Amino acid sequence: MSVPHDLSYTAQHEWVKFSGNVARIGITHYAQDALGDVVFVGVPTVGTKVTAEQAFTEVESTKSVSDIYAPVSGTVTAVNSALADQPELLNKDPYGDGWICDISVDGSLPTLMDAAAYTALLAG
Numbered sequence: 001m002s003v004p005h006d007l008s009y010t011a012q013h014e015w016v017k018f019s020g021n022v023a024r025i026g027i028t029h030y031a032q033d034a035l036g037d038v039v040f041v042g043v044p045t046v047g048t049k050v051t052a053e054q055a056f057t058e059v060e061s062t063k064s065v066s067d068i069y070a071p072v073s074g075t076v077t078a079v080n081s082a083l084a085d086q087p088e089l090l091n092k093d094p095y096g097d098g099w100i101c102d103i104s105v106d107g108s109l110p111t112l113m114d115a116a117a118y119t120a121l122l123a124g
Contacts, residue, residue: 002029003119004095008112011121012069015095016112023072026099027059027090030122035061038090041083042068044101048076052110057100059090068100071112078102 003009008016013031017024032038040060050056055067056076079101083089089098113121 001033001122002095003115003122005115007095008071008114009118009121010069010071010112014069014071016071021105022077023074023103023105024099025068025071025101025103026094027068028118029094031066032091032094032098035059035066035090036063037061038087041087041090041100043079043081043083044076046076046079050074050076050103059087070103072103072105072110074103074106076101077104 006017009028013028015026015028038059038061042057042059044057048056050070050073052070052073054070056070057068059066059068080099082097083100092098
């Protein structure tokens, strides 16, 4: 299972890639695998304020509907509009073309896991 070392992770299986004060958000390989075939992604609206550790959108698969939690607090500044027509990008490329949104971080950063800690969580 792929756990890139250049990302940060949450216990709810979201990944984060920081570029300055902007955090790109997606779900991990583990999450997409557990969901099965993704059929819908609720892409948030640009300008939406999100709060760390609170659900801000959802993903629907053939198995279930799952909340996606914001790993940081801030404002959504960009969304992956391709997911509206191609939700399966979350399955095909969760760390690349399957990103969900960018969030401009407000305030301090929460404590996130590095790849080693996330791998240990998965090994559980």
